[in-house]
Amino acid sequence: MWMDFGFEFVNFYLVPGLVLGCIYALGAVGITLTFGILRFANFAHGELMMTGTYLAWTFGAVVLATTGVVLHPLITAIPAMAGAVVLALLIDRYFYKPFRDAPTIMVVIASFGMMLIVRSAVQVIWGPNQIAFVRGIDKPNAAVREFTQSIDMMLLIPNKHFWIIGGTIVIVLLLHYLLEHTRIGKAMRAVSDSPDLARVTGINVEVVVRATWIVGGMSAVMAGVFLAMDTQTLETTMGFRMLLPMFAAAILGGIGRPFGAVFGGLVIGLAEELVAYPWIGTEPLISPGYKTGVAFAIMVVMLIVRPSGIFKGRTF
Amino acid sequence: MSGPILEIDGIHAGYGETEILHDINIHVDPNEIVAVIGPNGAGKSTAIKSVLGLLNIRSGAIRLNGEEITNTPPDQVVTRGISYVPQTQNVFVNLSVQENLEMGAWTRPDGMAERLEEMYALFPDLRAKSRQAAGSLSGGQRQMVAMAKALMVDAKVLLLDEPTAGLSPKYRGEIFQTIRNIKNSGVPILIVEQNAKQALGTADRGYVLVDGANRHTGTGEELLADRDIARMFLGGRE
């Protein structure tokens, strides 16, 4: 039974789907927070993720060159998050803030321009070619393999996947604590609910906006680092390729609903991998080449049948 | 001894180019309930919003305890002690009742626990609902949340925009009773009402606005007795 069905399904479809879902989930959190609190679709979010990941790689490379120490990518993510947050705050201050009271479409277009500017800047600094993020083959975790083999349910899960899934769980728990139990987190939900009421309640909306960029920027960098750990490579187009599934996840979960975005990310990541499973016969149900179409299809269907998303977010 | 707490002094204001308020004068003295009545579109909500710094005041002045606060941004107006309950969308629907109150105390976060306790004493219905989303409450209960939220700071004056609109007579009575209780606790109130009879009955003084200008001013009883006003507002209504 396990060897006929479960082995292949779990190891080659379900776990990779979960891993991809975690990455989308963390990326979509930032999209949905910006959408809910600043009220615009931030096209540059993928570039923030990509830039942060380049910063992480650079930090690791510099430490390796100067001290010979190989840092775990999650360590390099810490200074990268700081860098990406500074970048996000500067962009907000000089490019988005002047549009605060302008029609939404203006700041959306500004973010589109920012997307192109940031990607070009990264290409100028680091070059347009692929970079190896992590070298060598990450073999399946031996202890897990031996134990599961002994009970006839062999799992081949590389360590990087444990890091990604475990890391995502920790980040989502931290996010939950922030939004439900801290003053600034509750204010973020309040502004997302009604910016006008927040203003006349005395909440300093600019402080909340900065908190949003900090949280969105940090989760974007984590998503980018997890993606680079998974694919073991870095590319300047990685953020752009993530944009569609991240938006699809945010819309699926309901705009302005961070935990909806997490759910949406998991669904889309799983869907993208599971559609390639040979559900009928021996061929993939849908050729893996069409994988990215899955997020698009889910997004279009949601926008038609339930634009407020599963957890009833905002509609525009 | 002291002058008015809040003074709207001859203001001209509007949202964009068009002027909506033409030389509006309203003041609130210590320990007073002041009612503002007038037909729909008269500019009552606009007059309150001008205090909050939500629109552009072209001439005239807003003063709090004699200090000019004309065109001060809303969060600073609230910090200075003016609490405001908007006419619509006056609670955070996705936040719990308690979280709404906590947000109300944003500008004054100290002593939160005692403040919450005071509010649950003033609005006993809210205690059992404290963990419920404000959006799931009835209209009357939402209004209570909105008022409690506004009272979480040490308000020098409370501005209420049509707190009883759309409520059942039972809730209307409760809200007016609460307004008297708030006044007795030392917070003066400026209240805009459609429900002119009950508002003037509760208020110490009142203003009638028509077409963005002052039309009548007087004590609650004087205005209630005025034939002109009776014809305009009190006629067919209960």
Ligand SMILES: Nc1ncnc2c1ncn2[C@@H]1O[C@H](COP(=O)(O)OP(=O)(O)O)[C@@H](O)[C@H]1O
């Ligand atoms: N946000 C707004 N932008 C532009 N005009 C407005 C706005 N709100 C109200 N008005 C206009 O201002 C006038 C007064 O409205 P309002 O103050 O809401 O009246 P009231 O509260 O007395 O019913 C109306 O003519 C209304 O159309």
Ligand SMILES: [Mg+2]
């Ligand atoms: Mg009104």
